[in-house]
Amino acid sequence: MTLDLKPExxxxxxxxxxxxxxxxxxxxxxxxxxxxxxxxQDAADSDEGSGMVWEDGxxxxxxxxxxxxxxxxxAIRRVREERAQHILGEDS
Numbered sequence: 799m800t801l802d803l804k805p806e807x808x809x810x811x812x813x814x815x816x817x818x819x820x821x822x823x824x825x826x827x828x829x830x831x832x833x834x835x836x837x838x839q840d841a842a843d844s845d846e847g848s849g850m851v852w853e854d855g856x857x858x859x860x861x862x863x864x865x866x867x868x869x870x871x872x873a874i875r876r877v878r879e880e881r882a883q884h885i886l887g888e889d890s
Contacts, residue, residue, distance in 0.1 A: 801826075 803811070808822075815825035832854075849859045 811822050811825065815822045818825060849861055850857050851860055
């Protein structure tokens with residue numbers, strides 16, 4: 799397979815690959831493998847419309863729509879409160 803890339807993109811890929819100790823070809827192959835389903839079963843599952851995809855070691859449910867801002871804000875607030883309680887203790 800041949801990719802036609804802009805020179806600045808090719809240079810950036812070369813830099814990123816070198817930082818990982820890889821050839822550009824190996825670096826691109828790793829990038830592509832991360833985006834592909836783990837196996838044929840994952841591919842079949844995603845074709846069934848479940849919305850579940852394997853991403854960075856976790857199953858993620860994709861709906862194709864962004865979460866409402868309030869849901870994200872509430873989740874961030876709860877995580878910050880839990881972290882503060884963990885760091886400062888339950889009496890804070």
